[in-house]
Amino acid sequence: xxxxxxxxxxxxxxxxxxxxxxxxxxxxxxxxxxxxxxxxxxxxxxxxxxxxxxxxxxxxxxxxxxxxxxxxxxxxxxxxxxxxxxxxxxxxxxxxxxxxxxxxxxxxxxxxxxxxxxxxxxxxxxxxxxxxxxxxxxxxxxxxxxxxxxxxxxxxxxxxxxxxxxxxxxxxxxxxxxxxxxxxxxxxxxxxxxxxxxxxxxxxxxxxxxxxxxxxxxxxxxxxxxxxxxxxxxxxxxxxxxxxxxxxxxxxxxxxxxxxxxxxxxxxxxxxxxxxxxxxxxxxxxxxxxxxxxxxxxxxxxxxxxxxxxxxxxxxxxxxxxxxxxxxxxxxxxxxxxxxxxxxxxxxxxxxxxxxxxxxxxxxxxxxxxxxxxxxxxxxxxxxxxxxxxxxxxxxxxxxxxxxxxxxxxxxxxxxxxxxxxxxxxxxxxxxxxxxxxxxxxxxxxxxxxxxxxxxxxxxxxxxxxxxxxxxxxxxxxxxxxxxxxxxxxxxxxxxxxxxxxxxxxxxxxxxxxxxxxxxxxxxxxxxxxxxxxxxxxxxxxxxxxxxxxxxxxxxxxxxxxxxxxxxxxxxxxxxxxxxxxxxxxxxxxxxxxxxxxxxxxxxxxxxxxxxxxxxxxxxxxxxxxxxxxxxxxxxxxxxxxxxxxxxxxxxxxxxxxxxxxxxxxxxxxxxxxxxxxxxxxxxxxxxxxxxxxxxxxxxxxxxxxxxxxxxxxxxxxxxxxxxxxxxxxxxxxxxxxxxxxxxxxxxxxxxxxxxxxxxxxxxxxxxxxxxxxxxxxxxxxxxxxxxxxxxxxxxxxxxxx
Amino acid sequence: xxxxxxxxxxxxxxxxxxxxxxxxxxxxxxxxxxxxxxxxxxxxxxxxxxxxxxxxxxxxxxxxxxxxxxxxxxxxxxxxxxxxxxxxxxxxxxxxxxxxxxxxxxxxxxxxxxxxxxxxxxxxxxxxxxxxxxxxxxxxxxxxxxxxxxxxxxxxxxxxxxxxxxxxxxxxxxxxxxx
Numbered sequence: 004x005x006x007x008x009x010x011x012x013x014x015x016x017x018x019x020x021x022x023x024x025x026x027x028x029x030x031x032x033x034x035x036x037x038x039x040x041x042x043x044x045x046x047x048x049x050x051x052x053x054x055x056x057x058x059x060x061x062x063x064x065x066x067x068x069x070x071x072x073x074x075x076x077x078x079x080x081x082x083x084x085x086x087x088x089x090x091x092x093x094x095x096x097x098x099x100x101x102x103x104x105x106x107x108x109x110x111x112x113x114x115x116x117x118x119x120x121x122x123x124x125x126x127x128x129x130x131x132x133x134x135x136x137x138x139x140x141x142x143x144x145x146x147x148x149x150x151x152x153x154x155x156x157x158x159x160x161x162x163x164x165x166x167x168x169x170x171x172x173x174x175x176x177x178x179x180x181x182x183x184x185x186x187x188x189x190x191x192x193x194x195x196x197x198x199x200x201x202x203x204x205x206x207x208x209x210x211x212x213x214x215x216x217x218x219x220x221x222x223x224x225x226x227x228x229x230x231x232x233x234x235x236x237x238x239x240x241x242x243x244x245x246x247x248x249x250x251x252x253x254x255x256x257x258x259x260x261x262x263x264x265x266x267x268x269x270x271x272x273x274x275x276x277x278x279x280x281x282x283x284x285x286x287x288x289x290x291x292x293x294x295x296x297x298x299x300x301x302x303x304x305x306x307x308x309x310x311x312x313x314x315x316x317x318x319x320x321x322x323x324x325x326x327x328x329x330x331x332x333x334x335x336x337x338x339x340x341x342x343x344x345x346x347x348x349x350x351x352x353x354x355x356x357x358x359x360x361x362x363x364x365x366x367x368x369x370x371x372x373x374x375x376x377x378x379x380x381x382x383x384x385x386x387x388x389x390x391x392x393x394x395x396x397x398x399x400x401x402x403x404x405x406x407x408x409x410x411x412x413x414x415x416x417x418x419x420x421x422x423x424x425x426x427x428x429x430x431x432x433x434x435x436x437x438x439x440x441x442x443x444x445x446x447x448x449x450x451x452x453x454x455x456x457x458x459x460x461x462x463x464x465x466x467x468x469x470x471x472x473x474x475x476x477x478x479x480x481x482x483x484x485x486x487x488x489x490x491x492x493x494x495x496x497x498x499x500x501x502x503x504x505x506x507x508x509x510x511x512x513x514x515x516x517x518x519x520x521x522x523x524x525x526x527x528x529x530x531x532x533x534x535x536x537x538x539x540x541x542x543x544x545x546x547x548x549x550x551x552x553x554x555x556x557x558x559x560x561x562x563x564x565x566x567x568x569x570x571x572x573x574x575x576x577x578x579x580x581x582x583x584x585x586x587x588x589x590x591x592x593x594x595x596x597x598x599x600x601x602x603x604x605x606x607x608x609x610x611x612x613x614x615x616x617x618x619x620x621x622x623x624x625x626x627x628x629x630x631x632x633x634x635x636x637x638x639x640x641x642x643x644x645x646x647x648x649x650x651x652x653x654x655x656x657x658x659x660x661x662x663x664x665x666x667x668x669x670x671x672x673x674x675x676x677x678x679x680x681x682x683x684x685x686x687x688x689x690x691x692x693x694x695x696x697x698x699x700x701x702x703x704x705x706x707x708x709x710x711x712x713x714x715x716x717x718x719x720x721x722x723x724x725x726x727x728x729x730x731x732x733x734x735x736x737x738x739x740x741x742x743x744x745x746x747x748x749x750x751x752x753x754x755x756x757x758x759x760x761x762x763x764x765x766x767x768x769x770x771x772x773x774x775x776x777x778x779x780x781x782x783x784x785x786x787x788x789x790x791x792x793x794x795x796x797x798x799x800x801x802x803x804x805x
Numbered sequence: 806x807x808x809x810x811x812x813x814x815x816x817x818x819x820x821x822x823x824x825x826x827x828x829x830x831x832x833x834x835x836x837x838x839x840x841x842x843x844x845x846x847x848x849x850x851x852x853x854x855x856x857x858x859x860x861x862x863x864x865x866x867x868x869x870x871x872x873x874x875x876x877x878x879x880x881x882x883x884x885x886x887x888x889x890x891x892x893x894x895x896x897x898x899x900x901x902x903x904x905x906x907x908x909x910x911x912x913x914x915x916x917x918x919x920x921x922x923x924x925x926x927x928x929x930x931x932x933x934x935x936x937x938x939x940x941x942x943x944x945x946x947x948x949x950x951x952x953x954x955x956x957x958x959x960x961x962x963x964x965x966x967x968x969x970x971x972x973x974x975x976x977x978x979x980x981x982x983x984x
Contacts, residue, residue: 021828028831031840039844 089186095179111158127154164193216312238284269308290319407451414448435474461529462492470496493551499544580604582623584614610634623651630657641672652693724795808845817877834858868944875948895959930981943975
């Protein structure tokens with residue numbers, strides 16, 4: 004083998020080896036790759052299986068979710084369809100893509116009719132542009148949520164207001180995808196709001212139009228609102244008032260406190276009305292009536308108060324004027340009253356004198372004719388006195404403090420006596436006076452006879468005045484319901500028209516001015532007097548046919564001011580027996596009758612002997628003793644009684660005037676004196692005085708007659724006394740016994756009239772002394788004067804105020 | 806390191822020196838598997854050994870070897886995955902290495918060890934790339950970068966410098982030439 008072949012062979016072998024290694028490497032690489040492949044495949048397979056399983060799971064999940072979603076969607080769909088609200092979707096072009104069924108019932112458009120239409124087609128034409136712009140703006144701003152109230156035209160062309168909430172969905176690039184909206188029919192709400200607004204406007208107009216001056220303040224009193232009328236009233240503009248403190252700006256400082264207290268009321272929630280002064284801008288005063296109330300916010304908290312201010316300046320000044328006028332009237336009345344009061348004194352004095360003198364005259368010896376005249380005179384003068392009293396007391400009637408003197412008196416007697424006055428008048432006019440009474444002669448009335456007399460006189464007087472021919476009938480009827488006495492006065496006179504009747508009781512109203520027969524006070528007083536007695540008065544009349552007046556008096560009245568005439572209402576506790584020693588038959592029957600009337604047992608003795616005899620038979624409580632008896636003087640019996648220590652009281656009934664000297668020592672034997680003629684009450688009074696322990700009344704009897712009479716006499720005495728004292732002094736100083744006598748002579752009467760018996764007797768004694776002596780005993784006179792003065796002072800101080 | 810790198814290296818060696826050379830290289834390099842499949846995964850130390858061994862055998866410095874390899878790999882990638890190179894240019898391609906290229910690689914080979922580039926563009930005519938990789942083969946990247954510019958016919962100046970001792974961080978600046 005050559006080298007070349009060897010080398011070629013070695014090369015080949017080396018090449019084979021290289022090739023072998025290459026192949027080996029390749030094989031290894033291939034196997035590795037295959038292993039990797041297998042591995043990868045396995046991994047892939049597992050992955051696949053995993054994936055498949057996952058997939059399946061997902062699918063199932065998806066299916067379930069789908070189903071759930073489906074049912075939820077259906078649910079929602081149903082809900083949406085059931086909604087009363089309209090739910091809809093629009094696409095970016097503004098077209099409806101979905102709308103629920105609610106639209107049908109609300110707008111009458113069905114969903115089908117609307118899908119694909121532009122949303123502005125449903126709006127009212129005038130609102131389209133504005134609403135469109137609004138939403139375009141929302142989209143531009145990328146505002147997701149919005150709410151708007153829009154007017155929609157329903158199919159029937161009616162406008163329905165909707166409150167619409169829109170939600171826009173934007174994609175990642177900010178482009179609009181769709182809009183979802185819910186729209187609620189708020190037509191009612193809108194209508195209601197409109198109505199409220201209209202109403203507010205209306206009331207605002209009303210309030211601003213009314214002249215009410217309304218002001219609103221907050222809790223601190225600062226002005227929140229001032230209405231136009233208020234501003235006008237106070238002269239400020241609203242701007243000038245807003246924010247200012249109402250009290251400081253508008254009130255006078257002195258009134259501020261009143262405002263404060265009212266404010267407190269307001270804060271407590273109270274309303275109130277009050278009057279206060281307000282200061283005008285120009286400083287002037289305005290009176291206002293404020294009606295204020297607190298006002299609350301929606302939570303019920305008090306946030307201030309509202310006041311209505313009414314300008315009452317006018318009224319206030321009127322009221323002031325009225326008050327002034329009233330005051331003047333009152334003053335006028337007062338002065339009128341005072342005038343009457345003064346007048347009364349001036350008239351009463353001579354009147355009292357007339358009565359007093361008649362009284363005294365009545366105690367003198369008069370023949371029957373004179374007595375009769377005197378009786379009439381006394382009666383008339385009493386009546387006159389009563390009349391004057393009553394007329395002058397008209398003032399007091401007006402004032403309402405009219406005194407009533409209640410006493411029991413015989414009805415028929417009073418009736419007839421009073422009417423007797425008219426006998427003359429009636430005869431003059433040749434009228435018939437018809438007097439009737441249903442009552443028995445023993446019937447008593449408990450009332451104020453003066454007032455009744457006045458009423459009767461007035462009515463009969465009127466009847467007579469206005470009747471020229473025919474009759475006047477006056478009657479008393481008994482009434483059962485109510486129990487009372489009805490007085491009816493009927494005349495056939497001129498009568499009164501209906502119009503005039505209504506005014507008839509007016510003061511100063513006179514039917515017939517031309518004749519002027521009266522002062523016009525008559526019926527007015529009569530009515531007031533009836534009122535005082537609690538009586539009703541009634542007039543009926545017909546022009547030309549006559550008039551009838553009816554008055555009903557209660558049978559008895561009770562008055563706080565009842566001044567009972569004690570002497571007519573005396574009652575004796577026990578049955579007293581009285582021995583009357585009297586020889587004159589007339590006197591006998593008179594006194595016996597009186598005694599019987601008073602419930603006293605009496606025994607009559609015509610002379611001393613009979614008297615003594617009677618006294619042996621029984622013990623008398625009282626002996627009424629006539630001084631002049633056939634067989635002696637009453638004094639003798641008195642002395643006898645005293646010697647025998649008989650316990651009877653002795654009252655001398657004497658015809659002799661006190662002026663006759665009765666020996667002092669005789670006076671010791673008798674207890675009391677009654678001089679003839681006497682009025683019954685005098686006797687009764689004396690009896691009562693002598694037998695006080697036997698009286699039913701515990702009050703001791705005042706030694707006087709009826710109060711009014713006494714008052715009158717005291718009045719007179721007080722008036723006469725000063726002059727008398729003066730004259731006596733003059734007489735003493737001048738040593739003038741004539742003058743002294745003259746004055747002294749007046750005294751006993753006067754003293755008698757005021758029941759100063761003892762004083763009167765002493766004066767008479769002094770009078771006798773002066774008469775018998777040639778010169779004056781100054782000492783005694785001076786003593787007398789002093790006593791007089793003391794008496795005067797005493798009487799004056801006890802005089803009741805008029 | 807993925808097998809494709811090794812098979813690529815084998816290809817390059819075989820193409821340039823024939824199989825006998827390669828065979829000898831494989832026989833004489835220590836601590837290597839010897840047989841590589843492109844779908845396999847091998848320690849990058851083997852590649853280092855192979856490069857060192859090849860460098861010894863050829864007398865070429867290892868950096869140059871890597872650079873040459875990088876150029877070879879570019880061609881391989883171009884042939885194998887032409888779609889990546891369509892409609893692009895040097896800057897566009899290089900700036901997309903991380904996001905476009907390497908993410909696709911990771912899809913196929915999730916465990917691939919790839920360098921990370923911190924890329925900064927300065928307008929259209931300058932960019933910098935910081936190379937970060939524990940394999941420290943920035944010269945390989947250099948070769949790839951050079952080939953990219955050549956392929957896209959972009960006249961550029963490429964600056965390459967180490968940023969640390971072991972070469973795990975390197976800096977590249979690619980600047981358009983101003984003529």
